[in-house]
Amino acid sequence: MAENLQILVVEDDIDLANAIIEYFDLEGIQCDHASNGVLGLQLITNHHYDVIILDINLPKMNGLEVCKGIRSQGIDTPVLMLTAKDTLDDKVKGFSIGADDYLVKPFAMEELIIRTQVLSRRRSGQVYKLTVEDLELDLQQKQVKRADQEIKLSPTGLKILECLMRETPKTVSREKLMQFVWGDDQPDSNSLKVHMFNLRKAVEIDDQLSLIHTIPGHGFALKRESIT
Amino acid sequence: MAENLQILVVEDDIDLANAIIEYFDLEGIQCDHASNGVLGLQLITNHHYDVIILDINLPKMNGLEVCKGIRSQGIDTPVLMLTAKDTLDDKVKGFSIGADDYLVKPFAMEELIIRTQVLSRRRSGQVYKLTVEDLELDLQQKQVKRADQEIKLSPTGLKILECLMRETPKTVSREKLMQFVWGDDQPDSNSLKVHMFNLRKAVEIDDQLSLIHTIPGHGFALKRESIT
DNA sequence: CCAAAGCGTTAACTCTCCCTTAACCCACCT
DNA sequence: AGGTGGGTTAAGGGAGAGTTAACGCTTTGG
Numbered sequence: 001m002a003e004n005l006q007i008l009v010v011e012d013d014i015d016l017a018n019a020i021i022e023y024f025d026l027e028g029i030q031c032d033h034a035s036n037g038v039l040g041l042q043l044i045t046n047h048h049y050d051v052i053i054l055d056i057n058l059p060k061m062n063g064l065e066v067c068k069g070i071r072s073q074g075i076d077t078p079v080l081m082l083t084a085k086d087t088l089d090d091k092v093k094g095f096s097i098g099a100d101d102y103l104v105k106p107f108a109m110e111e112l113i114i115r116t117q118v119l120s121r122r123r124s125g126q127v128y129k130l131t132v133e134d135l136e137l138d139l140q141q142k143q144v145k146r147a148d149q150e151i152k153l154s155p156t157g158l159k160i161l162e163c164l165m166r167e168t169p170k171t172v173s174r175e176k177l178m179q180f181v182w183g184d185d186q187p188d189s190n191s192l193k194v195h196m197f198n199l200r201k202a203v204e205i206d207d208q209l210s211l212i213h214t215i216p217g218h219g220f221a222l223k224r225e226s227i228t
Numbered sequence: 229m230a231e232n233l234q235i236l237v238v239e240d241d242i243d244l245a246n247a248i249i250e251y252f253d254l255e256g257i258q259c260d261h262a263s264n265g266v267l268g269l270q271l272i273t274n275h276h277y278d279v280i281i282l283d284i285n286l287p288k289m290n291g292l293e294v295c296k297g298i299r300s301q302g303i304d305t306p307v308l309m310l311t312a313k314d315t316l317d318d319k320v321k322g323f324s325i326g327a328d329d330y331l332v333k334p335f336a337m338e339e340l341i342i343r344t345q346v347l348s349r350r351r352s353g354q355v356y357k358l359t360v361e362d363l364e365l366d367l368q369q370k371q372v373k374r375a376d377q378e379i380k381l382s383p384t385g386l387k388i389l390e391c392l393m394r395e396t397p398k399t400v401s402r403e404k405l406m407q408f409v410w411g412d413d414q415p416d417s418n419s420l421k422v423h424m425f426n427l428r429k430a431v432e433i434d435d436q437l438s439l440i441h442t443i444p445g446h447g448f449a450l451k452r453e454s455i456t
Numbered sequence: 457c458c459a460a461a462g463c464g465t466t467a468a469c470t471c472t473c474c475c476t477t478a479a480c481c482c483a484c485c486t
Numbered sequence: 487a488g489g490t491g492g493g494t495t496a497a498g499g500g501a502g503a504g505t506t507a508a509c510g511c512t513t514t515g516g
Contacts, residue, residue, distance in 0.1 A: 074356040074367030088336050095342045100350060101329070108316050114323045122306075122328065122350065154463060170368040191465055197504065214503070216473080217383030218370045382474060419476055425494065444491070461514080470505075481494070486487105 005120050006048060006179075007031040010040035010066065011055040011082065020053065023109045024116075037061025044070050048163075048176045049077050050120040053112070056083040056094070064097055071098040074170070078119035080112075130165040133224050135203065135211060137165055146205055156181060157199045160192075161222075164212070169223030171215045196220065233348050234276060235259040238268035238294065239283040239310065244333075248281065251337045252344075265289025269297050277305050278348040281340070284311040284322070292325055299326040306347035308340075358393040361452050363431065363439060365393055374433055384409060385427045388420075389450075392440070397451030399443045424448065 007024060009031050011017040021031050032047070034040035037058040044052060044066075052070075056063035067079055078100040083090060086104045094102055101115050130137040136145040142158060144151045153161065163180040164172060178186050196212075204210050213221045235252060237259050239245040245261055252259050260275070262268035265286040272280060272294075280298075284291035295307050306328040311318060314332040322330050329343050356367040364373040365386075372379045372389065381389065391408040392400055406414050409423075424440070432438050441449050 071356065072367075076356070076368070078350070088338055091339060092342055095346050100346060110316055111319060114320055118323050118328060156464070171370045187465060188467090190467075193503070194465080194505085197506090200504095215370050216502080217386075221369060223369070384475070415476060416478090418478075421493070422476075422495090424492095428493095442492075457516100459514100459516085462512090464509105464511085466507105466509080468506090468508105470503100472501105472503080474501085475499090477496105477498085479495090479497105482492085483490100484492105485490085 005029050005050045005117075007051050007053065007116065008034065008040065008043060008047075008049045009053045010034045010037065010058065010063070011053070012036060012058050013055070019109065020112065023113060027113060035059075037063065037066045041066050041069050044075065044077070045073065046173075046175045047179045051116050052077055052079045053116065054079055054081055054099075056081060056085075056090070064093060067094070067097045067099055078122070080115060080119060082107075130162065132165050132168050132222055133209065133211060135165070135222075137162060144203075146203060149205070151202055151205075153202055154195075154198070156195050157202065160195055160199055161203070164220060164222035167222070169221060171218050171221040173219040177219065233257050233278045233345075235279050235281065235344065236262065236268065236271060236275075236277045237281045238262045238265065238286065238291070239281070240264060240286050241283070247337065248340065251341060255341060263287075265291065265294045269294050272298050272303065272305070273301060279344050280305055280307045281344065282307055282309055282327075284309060284313075284318070292321060295322070295325045295327055306350075308343060308347060310335075358390070360393055360396050360450055361437065361439060363393070363450075365390060372431075374431060377433070379430055379433075381430055382423075382426070384423050385430065388423055388427055389431070392448060392450035395450070397449060399446050399449040401447040405447065 007029060009017055009020050011020065011033070012035050014035070017033055017035070021033060024031050032043060032049070034043055038060045040052075040054070040058075041061065054063045054066060058066070061069075063081060063083075067081070070077070070079070079098065080101045080103060081094045081099045082103055082105060083094075084105045091102050100119055103112060103115065128138065128140050130139065134147045137158075138144075139162070144153055144158065144161065159181045160177060163177055174189075174192060178192055181192075200212050203212060210225060211222050213223065213225070215221055235257060237245055237248050239248065239261070240263050242263070245263070249259050249261060260271060260277070262271055266288045268280075268282070268286070269289065271277075282291045282294060286294070289297075291309060291311075295309070298305065298307070307326065308329045308331060309322045309327045310331055310333060311322075312333045319330050328347055331340060331343065358365040358367065362375045366372075367390075370386065372381055372386065387409045388405060391405055402420060406420055409420075428440050431440060438453055439450055441451065441453060443449055
């Protein structure tokens with residue numbers, strides 16, 4: 001169960017934040033942490049996360065604004081809101097802004113962990129196979145097929161493809177791709193280009209339907225060409 | 229907001245069930261109802277639902293078993309569990325079986341409604357799109373369509389368009405546009421003019437309905453033309 | 457223990473496309 | 487006429503993206 005989840009905790013109460021991080025650590029899950037809203041929003045824009053744990057009361061920019069901000073950028077990472085207030089009105093506000101779950105302080109740490117895992121499961125969860133058009137990725141066998149023909153990919157190529165397939169048809173920024181593949185110690189920028197090149201060479205077999213697209217200034221997207 | 233949701237309520241307490249159904253009715257949402265686990269499972273297997281509200285204490289077959297049953301059939305409809313018990317252990321059990329949310333009785337009816345809507349929203353993959361007339365901007369794909377035809381824009385053009393669409397039908401000053409696109413180090417004044425020109429050339433395809441308007445002395449506005 | 461193969465990274469090069477700039481045009485107003 | 491605000495056009499320079507080859511690390515098998 002100890003998957004490789006990427007969690008972001010946006011919480012200004014240092015004690016609470018540390019407690020959360022420690023608990024996740026016990027589960028074998030590492031988290032990033034931001035102590036204010038602006039920093040949180042920055043991290044979210046430039047990284048890939050599976051779940052965002054977001055306190056409402058934050059310095060600089062409150063949780064609701066952060067949530068609104070990330071949704072308005074088209075990012076739909078699940079958001080779990082934390083708050084001290086238990087009024088229905090606050091919940092309504094939170095949910096209507098785009099939050100996915102809502103936990104009232106004080107809460108049992110275990111419940112936070114569980115709910116976080118549930119949220120992540122929906123997204124990247126117990127799916128064995130990703131399919132986009134005639135492209136198939138079997139996550140267990142680490143096998144890729146295009147039009148029922150097996151394709152041989154390098155480990156890195158496979159990771160890139162996985163990321164793109166998970167997000168299809170969304171455009172994935174280079175930063176997110178690199179974050180997904182290499183984590184925090186990333187190689188020189190050029191490496192991604194080379195891998196993309198190799199990926200394309202491997203995946204785009206027939207010249208009729210290309211799936212991997214470059215979106216200038218934004219990144220890459222995996223999808224059927226929309227010009228029908 | 230009154231989408232066409234299909235909800236199933238599996239609850240043996242007739243009063244509570246009716247209350248729930250009535251509340252959803254007020255929101256313009258119709259629900260099916262099952263008063264025991266076996267019946268619930270039957271309905272779920274043979275119908276499509278967007279969300280299932282599932283009491284744990286049920287005659288014939290309890291909620292946990294029902295949930296296990298539907299998951300083992302590969303049905304991944306979101307499940308919201310209801311229970312009188314507020315022990316962590318129960319929640320863990322519920323979530324690990326495949327539930328997506330968990331509400332402890334007594335609860336506020338509004339909260340049930342909201343959480344249900346949130347669950348359905350995530351499933352049906354809410355789309356982040358800005359729309360003005362027949363112009364569509366997909367924030368996730370970074371793609372622009374006019375009358376269902378894809379339009380290719382440069383990164384800068386896209387940013388300008390995004391700014392205009394967010395503010396529609398308001399008039400946006402040049403300063404604001406430039407701030408949005410370039411931030412603090414802005415190029416010479418002329419650049420915006422050129423980009424606006426290119427934007428127009430790309431967006432105003434048919435000559436019938438023009439969307440981008442110049443408001444002399446103030447800036448630009450994106451809207452259906454209405455010469456005041 | 458060595459050799460070969462596979463993979464990832466790097467650097468260097470090319471190419472394309474986009475942004476900027478500057479110059480010119482037009483209409484309208486004073 | 488001249489000034490002002492806006493529109494149009496073309497050219498250059500540069501950044502971003504694609505391509506290729508070589509080097510080095512790790513793994514594997516003999």
